[in-house]
Amino acid sequence: MVQDKLLKIHNLHKSYGDLDIFKGLSLAMDRGDRLVIIGPSGGGKSTLLRIVMGLEDITGGDVYLDGKPYILRDGGKTKIDHKLQARVGMVFQHYTLFPHLDILRNLTLAPVKTRGIPRAEAKAMALLERFGLAAKARAYPSQLSGGQKQRVAIARALMLDPDLLLFDEVTSALDPELVAEVEAVMMELADHGMPMMIVTHDMHFARNIASRVVFAAGGVVVEDGPPEQVLDNPQVARTREFVERVFARKK
Amino acid sequence: MHFDPTIPFKYWDALLIGLGTSLRLTLICLAIGIALGFVTSQARRSRLMPVRAVAIFYVELFRGTPVLIQLFWIFYCLPMLIGAEPGNFISAVLSLSLYAGAITSETFRAALKSIPREQYDTCRALGITGLRLAIWVVLPQALLRAIPTLLSNAVALFKESALISAVGMADLMFIGSSIANRTGRPVEMLTAIAIIYFTVAFPLTRIVGRVETRILRRLAV
Numbered sequence: 001m002v003q004d005k006l007l008k009i010h011n012l013h014k015s016y017g018d019l020d021i022f023k024g025l026s027l028a029m030d031r032g033d034r035l036v037i038i039g040p041s042g043g044g045k046s047t048l049l050r051i052v053m054g055l056e057d058i059t060g061g062d063v064y065l066d067g068k069p070y071i072l073r074d075g076g077k078t079k080i081d082h083k084l085q086a087r088v089g090m091v092f093q094h095y096t097l098f099p100h101l102d103i104l105r106n107l108t109l110a111p112v113k114t115r116g117i118p119r120a121e122a123k124a125m126a127l128l129e130r131f132g133l134a135a136k137a138r139a140y141p142s143q144l145s146g147g148q149k150q151r152v153a154i155a156r157a158l159m160l161d162p163d164l165l166l167f168d169e170v171t172s173a174l175d176p177e178l179v180a181e182v183e184a185v186m187m188e189l190a191d192h193g194m195p196m197m198i199v200t201h202d203m204h205f206a207r208n209i210a211s212r213v214v215f216a217a218g219g220v221v222v223e224d225g226p227p228e229q230v231l232d233n234p235q236v237a238r239t240r241e242f243v244e245r246v247f248a249r250k251k
Numbered sequence: 252m253h254f255d256p257t258i259p260f261k262y263w264d265a266l267l268i269g270l271g272t273s274l275r276l277t278l279i280c281l282a283i284g285i286a287l288g289f290v291t292s293q294a295r296r297s298r299l300m301p302v303r304a305v306a307i308f309y310v311e312l313f314r315g316t317p318v319l320i321q322l323f324w325i326f327y328c329l330p331m332l333i334g335a336e337p338g339n340f341i342s343a344v345l346s347l348s349l350y351a352g353a354i355t356s357e358t359f360r361a362a363l364k365s366i367p368r369e370q371y372d373t374c375r376a377l378g379i380t381g382l383r384l385a386i387w388v389v390l391p392q393a394l395l396r397a398i399p400t401l402l403s404n405a406v407a408l409f410k411e412s413a414l415i416s417a418v419g420m421a422d423l424m425f426i427g428s429s430i431a432n433r434t435g436r437p438v439e440m441l442t443a444i445a446i447i448y449f450t451v452a453f454p455l456t457r458i459v460g461r462v463e464t465r466i467l468r469r470l471a472v
Contacts, residue, residue: 050372053375053376054375055372055375055376082378085378086378088376089376089377090376092369092372092373092376094369096367096369096370096372096373098370098388098392099392099469099470099471100391100392100395100469100470109377109379109387109388110377110378110379113379113383113387114377114378114379114383115378140469142468142469142470142471156377157376157377160377160378
């Protein structure tokens with residue numbers, strides 16, 4: 001039996017009024033994949049993650065999770081299967097922790113209040129321990145550094161055991177010296193085989209963590225392949241131009 | 252006749268009773284007003300147009316007209332409408348509560364609006380939706396954000412409550428000005444009343460500043 005793809009996006013269309021963000025984008029992801037999406041800013045990379053998280057309406061196409069229809073258009077409306085949505089997790093650029101709750105309760109709120117997961121606290125403590133944050137369990141988000149907050153946000157997403165974790169520019173709001181600690185946590189998740197879809201501007205990190213790099217521009221996938229191909233030896237002229245520009249800027 | 256600062260001290264017991272009435276009235280109206288204001292802020296976000304319309308009409312009417320005139324409506328026009336005299340205290344509570352409800356509803360509305368969009372996205376991503384989203388995420392943050400302004404509202408209400416003396420309630424203002432009239436010592440008495448109001452209000456306004464800094468620091472994420 002051929003196993004279904006973990007995620008399959010088929011012929012995705014998305015527009016805001018006259019502005020077409022996606023014009024038939026298709027993309028599939030296996031369980032072992034760590035997909036980094038690169039592309040020009042304003043090209044809809046974050047929108048793509050938000051769609052996969054079920055936070056955005058789509059204009060056309062469909063999304064499958066584990067071979068089951070997850071997001072589709074039906075009767076002029078976007079239909080989202082909330083059971084499948086619960087299997088996807090997302091970490092946002094600005095951490096968005098709950099400022100009125102301490103770190104431990106930031107982690108346990110969703111599992112306890114929406115899923116009735118038993119022993120959520122023990123699980124949360126284990127995750128905080130694993131990310132070097134056990135001492136902060138009773139601290140409030142405002143008492144943490146940006147890097148610590150983002151690690152908490154990742155731990156919070158992991159509390160629900162997602163089958164797929166989305167990272168939307170999670171290091172962009174951080175001071176440079178704090179980026180490494182967040183990337184280290186993500187590398188650790190990668191080593192544990194966590195399927196991830198990552199939007200980042202950090203090409204060095206992209207090369208390190210990606211099993212595949214997808215270059216999206218003009219509303220479609222332009223190039224899709226291993227990082228050595230897309231980042232070092234792009235096959236498509238448009239990708240080459242983008243990658244050269246990005247690396248030139250870095251130097 | 253020269254300024255005699257000892258005069259108000261001769262009437263300290265009467266002034267104290269007046270202060271008690273003012274404080275009691277303020278606290279009762281504040282409690283009712285906060286509850287009413289919260290309900291109204293929710294009504295303004297209702298999906299039902301008539302509910303929204305009533306809420307907006309109420310808030311704008313009481314925010315946009317002098318409190319003194321609102322008092323006259325309740326004290327003199329309401330009895331004509333309902334054909335019964337509710338009594339001084341009830342009328343005072345009713346009018347100041349309505350006023351407090353109108354201003355605190357705006358406080359709650361601003362606090363709800365100030366919760367960033369990302370909090371809602373995060374909750375959807377975590378599967379926290381509907382009533383759970385409201386109870387565990389939105390309301391606690393909104394209430395925290397509202398506290399400093401609610402304290403300011405409380406101070407304003409305490410001062411505005413002096414207006415009920417105009418319709419014959421024996422509050423601090425009423426008792427003070429009665430004594431002033433009787434003794435012919437308005438300067439001493441009114442100054443004393445002002446000092447008493449200030450003594451209650453000033454610490455509260457200081458607390459507002461402190462609480463605000465602390466809450467903003469906590470919520471700055």
